[in-house]
Amino acid sequence: MTTDTPSLIRRGMTFLAGHRRAIARLTAWSTVEAAHTFAMGYALAKALDSGFLAGRPGEGLGWLGLAALAVVVGAFGTGRTYRGVAALVEPLRDRLVGRVVTRALREADGAAVSRLTHQVEIARDTFAGLVMVSRSFVFTAAGALVGLCLLAPVLLVVVVPPLVLGLGLFLATLRPLARRQETFLATDEAIAQSLGEVSGGLRDITAGGAERYVREETGALVDAEFRASLALARWSVLRVVALAVAGRLPLVLLLVTTPWLLDRGVTPGALVGALAYLTQSLLPALQDLVHGLGASGSRLAVVIRRLTDGPPLPPPPAVEWAPPESAPAAVELRGVTFSYGEHAEPVLRDLDLVVPVGGRLAVVGPSGVGKSTLAGLVAGLLEPGSGEVRVAGGRAGRVLIPQEAYVFSGTLADNLGYLRPDGVPDHELRAAADVLAMTELVDRLGGFGAPVTPTELSAGERQRIALARAYLAPARIAVLDEATCHLDAEAEARVESAFARRTEGTLIVIAHRMGSARRADRVLVMDGARTVLGTHEELLGESELYRDLTAVVRPDRLGSTP
Incomplete structure (x- = not known):
């Protein structure tokens, strides 16, 4: 099974185009939220270089106070972002529920229960998580990189290459993860449909002596889901590698290249600010992105396609048992x-x-x-x-x-x-x-x-x-x-x-x-x-x-x- 990525992207862009106002509000409040990301490292660097290390503790405390104020402003912005996320998530859920119900009524969808009670909620929750982690990473990374550039542009030489490499590795795993996620969901759907048929037909199964056959068929579906979950887990290991490259390696390189950076005019405060950007902003945002997008993104792509696609049922053949001419x-x-x-x-x-x-x-x-x-x-x-x-x-x-x-x-x-x-x-x-x-x-x-x-x-x-x-x-x-x-x-x-x-x-x-x-x-x-x-x-x-x-x-x- 494969996911139709171009089609999903077109659908996603069409959906987002219909909610421009919600996206604009979400962007504005995310920018406010990112203020504390930028202020944390930059204010800490200035507090050290211009304040405490320069013998001016009052100025240092002032910079720290400014960082604390930015945290309060950022928290206010975070609270307002949830409204923007809800304005995107709930219309998607309503549209998917309508699609599932229509399909169940018109096409006798045997997996409607699994779709409505399980997969629609997966789509709702994962889309909300995807919006939150993607938005957070974009604005957090922007605030941190701008702060690094203002502190010392040479810091970007150490931080950006492993960050880009790790993100590239992570993005390369999304499509294989999506395929294996779809296989897992397909087997889960098949199990749900099979168990529904078995539960409703226990009397027929017993009367026909088909217990062993039904047990084998159901067991085969369970085994298939187990194999799909193992394959999904193996590919998920690469997310850990991508996170290590993008989030941990820049920190190691920053420590290793400290003498080189000091020789090129990077101040002690700038180094401390860079460490704060990496450990307090970029790394947590990366972790949320990798675990959120790695799981939520692939699941969302698969679930959306399965909920919105589906070939029509073929027309049934007519049957006739015609009597001979002598038998009316x-x-x-x-x-x-x-x-x-x-x-x-x-x-x-x-x-x-x-x-x-x-x-x-x-x-x-x-x-x-x-x-x-x-x-x-x-x-x-x-x-x-x-x-x-x-x-x-x-x-x-x-x-x-x-x-x-x-x-x-x-x-x-x-x-x-x-x-x-x-x-x-x-x-x-x-x-x-x-x-x-x-x-x-x-x-x-x-x-x-x-x-x-x-x-x-x-x-x-x-x-x-x-x-x-x-x-x-x-x-x-x-x-x-x-x-x-x-x-x-x-x-x-x-x-x-x-x-x-x-x-x-x-x-x-x-x-x-x-x-x-x-x-x-x-x-x-x-x-x-x-x-x-x-x-x-x-x-x-x-x-x-x-x-x-x-x-x-x-x-x-x-x-x-x-």
Whole structure:
């Protein structure tokens, strides 16, 4: 990964151009703040040469008093600079928050939480730190160099070359640091997105037996972030070298060349003033610049680019399972698009899907991806934003069994025959109980005429009753929205087979276990608004997400280190 430096510079200049007044105020108060930098070394030199060493202690104290006054003035200026910094930082933060929210709504940005709660705050804090340390170094260095020049121009010969060399070395490390910082942030973002998906899909992971695969994938991301942090740390060592060259070496050279400087007319006071400039002004400003710009500058460049850039999502391919001419369509979706809100990213986009009469479709995908939305559209509970949903037999031809089964107080026969206006004969009740493996439940409750108390039933028992009610309904299209999640795998397979064997029975299963996908004629894999349709064998070769859900590892991954 690389940072687009010219583009970032253009954006930065555009942003700063829109805040000229804030920059002007910040410059003015920074100049006031720098007064104590200049006065410290210069006043100290004059206090020694013209005062104490010349036998005039009063004049020496006067110069020291002037230095103390400059410190008070500089502190006043420092306090006012924070307002100027806030006038630059807060508009940047507001702009970035707006960008992240817009991107999350329009592009279904899976890393929006990391961007909004972590990266925007990184940008805000680092930009503030960058402005403060850069401004402080520029004005401090200017005050110190002007003071050195006024004391003795030859002092610049000793101080400036190592200062420039160290700064050059430091600036040369910024781009490599930025690249490694971007790698680190990218892995952190990937971990945040991965953990969000894992946390929301724990049930799917457990049901599909994908614990080991998910553990390996997440562990690989953690290892990648660890490697990125090590690379970042290694390059950060060069900052220490740059600081030593720019800040410590001038001090050593000044001490080593003291005899040479004295021979060229540099006074003892000027030497002491130069030492004060180096130790009390330049070195602290350099430390702040190197540590601040080295960390904040590279992080800011990376974060700004990641928050403001981002290619648009590719349009999803349409999918269609067309029935043969001899098998009419039971469910047909044409160009269906649906989203929860005007500016929200569509859950389904331009979906074409045909499920033939007698067909068996399994719908799989991570939790929260829109599987239940598709079930609601087929069942008529939701209306598409655009496109058309056609169901053979209209509303009476379909029945939806949700995950949370509804059982009401009354007899068991009342519950099972609720969708049959003319009632259900006893022999049909017994046949349904037998085929759905709920005879034991019927016997325990005391027969079909026994009263049912919903609170005394387990979640699995309530699901069995709801499934039997749908099985006995006249509707030939059954939509099971994780309706067997509280049953064991064997019972789930028996229920799905019973619905599929009904005369002209069409079954759409929002899969809880991947066994449903293996038993289906076709499988619809949902990955946001992107969908893929195929058989189990076809999807193993074509869909990375489907392989993830089924915990199938490709041959080229066998034996690889996470």
